[in-house]
Amino acid sequence: MPTVPSADTTAPAVDVADVTALLERGRALAMPELRAAVARLAPPMDTVAAYHFGWIDAEGRPAAGDGGKAVRPALALLSAEAAGVAAEVGVPGAVAVELVHNFSLLHDDLMDGDEQRRHRDTVWKVHGPAQAILVGDALFALANEVLLELGTVEAGRATRRLTTASRKLIDGQAQDISYEHRERVSVEECLEMEGNKTGALLACAVSIGAVLGGADDRTADVLEAYGYHLGLAFQAVDDLLGIWGDPESTGKQTWSDLRQRKKSLPVVAALAAGGPASERLAELLAADAVTESDDQPAAGGDSDGFTEAEFATRAALIEEAGGRTWTEAEARRQHAVAVRALDAIDMPDRVRAQLVALADFVVVRTR
Amino acid sequence: MPTVPSADTTAPAVDVADVTALLERGRALAMPELRAAVARLAPPMDTVAAYHFGWIDAEGRPAAGDGGKAVRPALALLSAEAAGVAAEVGVPGAVAVELVHNFSLLHDDLMDGDEQRRHRDTVWKVHGPAQAILVGDALFALANEVLLELGTVEAGRATRRLTTASRKLIDGQAQDISYEHRERVSVEECLEMEGNKTGALLACAVSIGAVLGGADDRTADVLEAYGYHLGLAFQAVDDLLGIWGDPESTGKQTWSDLRQRKKSLPVVAALAAGGPASERLAELLAADAVTESDDQPAAGGDSDGFTEAEFATRAALIEEAGGRTWTEAEARRQHAVAVRALDAIDMPDRVRAQLVALADFVVVRTR
Secondary structure, eight states: OOOOOOTTSOOOOOOHHHHHHHHHHHHHHHHHHHHHHHTTSOTTHHHHHHHHTTSBOTTSOBOOOOOSOOHHHHHHHHHHHHTTSOGGGGHHHHHHHHHHHHHHHHHHHHHHTOOEETTEEOHHHHHOHHHHHHHHHHHHHHHHHHHHTTOSHHHHHHHHHHHHHHHHHHHHHHHHHHHHTOSOOOHHHHHHHHIIIIIHHHHHHHHHHHHHTTOOHHHHHHHHHHHHHHHHHHHHHHHHHHHHOOHHHHSSOTTHHHHTTOOOHHHHHHHHHOSHHHHHHHHHHHHHHHHTTTOOOSSOOOOTTOOHHHHHHHHHHHHHTTHHHHHHHHHHHHHHHHHHHGGGSOOOHHHHHHHHHHHHHHHHOOO | OOOOOOTTSOOOOOOHHHHHHHHHHHHHHHHHHHHHHHTTSOTTHHHHHHHHHTSBOTTSOBOOOOOSOOHHHHHHHHHHHHTTSOGGGGHHHHHHHHHHHHHHHHHHHHHHTOOEETTEEOHHHHHOHHHHHHHHHHHHHHHHHHHHTTOSHHHHHHHHHHHHHHHHHHHHHHHHHHHHTOSOOOHHHHHHHHIIIIIHHHHHHHHHHHHHTTOOHHHHHHHHHHHHHHHHHHHHHHHHHHHHOOHHHHOSOTTHHHHTTOOOHHHHHHHHHOSHHHHHHHHHHHHHHHHTTTOOOSSOOOOTTOOHHHHHHHHHHHHHTTHHHHHHHHHHHHHHHHHHHGGGSOOOHHHHHHHHHHHHHHHHOOO
16 A cells, blocks of 8 residues: 555544544535636537546536545635635635646546546546647636636736646646657656646645735745645655555546556656666666557556566566555655745644644545 | 729828838838847748748749738837837737747638638648647747747736737637628628628728727827727738639639638628529628538638639629628728727827828738
8 A cells, every 4th residue: 555654653543533524615606606706618618627627527427526635726715714714715726736637637648648547437438639728728728718817916926836847747647648759768857747737736725825815925935835845745745656556546547657667656666776677677667668669648547568567577576676665755755845834934833733643644545 | 903993082192102111111110020020930940931922942942932911010010109108019919920920820720721821831731630739839929939038017018918819810710710600690690700800900900009008098198099990991801812813912812701601791792682692692792602511621621622613603693692792882982980089089190090001011912
């Protein structure tokens, strides 16, 4: 199990009930607004988007999809409270960040050829590639619309931060794709990619509510620093789950990241470690790169020629070379940096404790 | 030739030299800023975008691509002057509108399976579908970034108008795709789709410079009305070129729109006209729809099973049913509405004359 025990840190134990309540509040406040925004889309995009969010099934019948963990909406509401305004002020920010996040999921699933997300067929599988592109575009545009129609100076500042984060997100996906086709990726390159792909939007989620509430740039920057490192911790755990996660929990295939030749943290750390297991892993990956060299991304990045046993061998080599242990430690390091960043600004004690609890939750999750 | 003679209207004759100079000024002022913006993209997206704009060839060598007609930048600069400020004030607007326009071209070419644009292979053909998606996303994000980093209240208002236009553009593409798979589309539905797909962004181009120059909402709305109807005139001519255009001029295949089963204006007008040619056309298109029913868009919307003679038959039936004549008249009608809209606001006489000259140019162009 890729949970990261916190016995060796001084972080407080996670108050699960509190985190559950925070995530639930995020859903309760943001989801009605998110649904209202999505309902503005012209048919059939509204239906395709509703399928993506898990609100309806492939036949259009209402479904009880959970729409993901909803960490970002919870953070956007806490962000407003960190700036001393009501959680509700953060709602348009929560909706905008969720829209950008889901725009990227729709496009990434198509580019990566991923057929499953959250235990369901992905949009391009069900509704075709064109709808996946189009609805992704529409959600991205809608994100800016939801903010800018507030018509305030703060909304303009929030949109600017969201746009910067979106560009980094796209840069990160470009790096992720190019790394799949490279034999060697350094740990630093991987961390930069993950900072762009995951850190930037989580950082924006944690600053956007405060910005909408009139916080100054310094407060927003400090909150972004917390969010950025939280994102790196989040992604380190995701990388562990991408190899050793339980498909029942993650909703993805076994060895999901290995199937796609992702140069995720455990892989690059194992390759950088040196030693027999590291070298054997490098040989196997180099051989894969040769046999897959005529591969085209978008709809099918799978290493379908491999058996379960071959993936198990790669996973075992990564673990033996120390890639798993290093990534678990990295999740704890980023968690600690995130929590420490909060010391630089004043905020209500309750909000600070809740941001810490959310950070704890992110590193112990199993999906 | 699908040129629309203006002999039966009272519009002034086009001053070709003047329009050429206007387009050239738009290019000269906006292109360096556009190149600087695109250069910010992370590799390999910067290279892919440079290929798309025609600045380099598929091997990365510098190329003398013209990057299209550049009508939108010319309009954005005139827009600033219409509000009484220097043309240069409109430059970030010109760049942002060009970025959104090219985002939509990248994604539409992939969704429509178009292999050629401006006499060159499209991005998805050369660099793969993933890069076409990713670079489109990046240009869309960059458009908002270019405006919002101005940091002014006017920039926020301009971004809001651009976002609204972008959403309409996406709605229009969704309608366009869904119409290809429908047997009947009314003239009204087609005009609504073309208003979204072409009118909205041209409208934004004509208002964005003025908004950046501090124009009030009424001035911006009037300029948008001119731009919207100009867009409908532009699209009517495009629809004529899509069937009867010279591939040498357009850079597209012969019968381009018929190959893709586009329900463009000449087609829907012919179907709505009634009479023997209209009915025969309806029978042929209904038969096409049945044989193509298992068709999936994205990479391949072509009716490849048809011969040149079969496309020629369809084109002849559209013309016989009156679809061509009706669309030529529609281009003139929309041109007249556009020009008349300008009467509602004050602006320098020279700027008004140039906006009229650009409108004239749009309806007589052959590419």
